[in-house]
Amino acid sequence: xxxxxxxxxxxxxWVYIAHDSEIPDAGDFKTTFVGRVPVVLTRDADxxxxxxxxxxxxxxxxxxxxxxGNRQQFVCP
Numbered sequence: 001x002x003x004x005x006x007x008x009x010x011x012x013x014w015v016y017i018a019h020d021s022e023i024p025d026a027g028d029f030k031t032t033f034v035g036r037v038p039v040v041l042t043r044d045a046d047x048x049x050x051x052x053x054x055x056x057x058x059x060x061x062x063x064x065x066x067x068x069g070n071r072q073q074f075v076c077p
Contacts, residue, residue: 010035017041023049027070040064040074 009015017032018041029042031054038054040063054063056076063074 006035017051020049022068025070027072028068029064029066029071029074030068031064031066038062042071042074 015034017034017039018030022028022030023041023043026043026045026047029040031038031040033039040052040054042050042052044050052063052074055061056063059076061077063076064071
């Protein structure tokens, strides 16, 4: 049942993960999950909100272990 919910709810439509006020300033970030996928929600210097998968593409390591904070960049550990 859980797999079916993931497929039909989390992976098939937009999912609310944060309010705009949770990352108000440039460099602010918040980590969370969309289903089983770890993500980092960020605000850049142009005030745009961005979302990235919280995994290094070549090692699979977690890129950001902190729950929230402020950073200018994320690097593979």
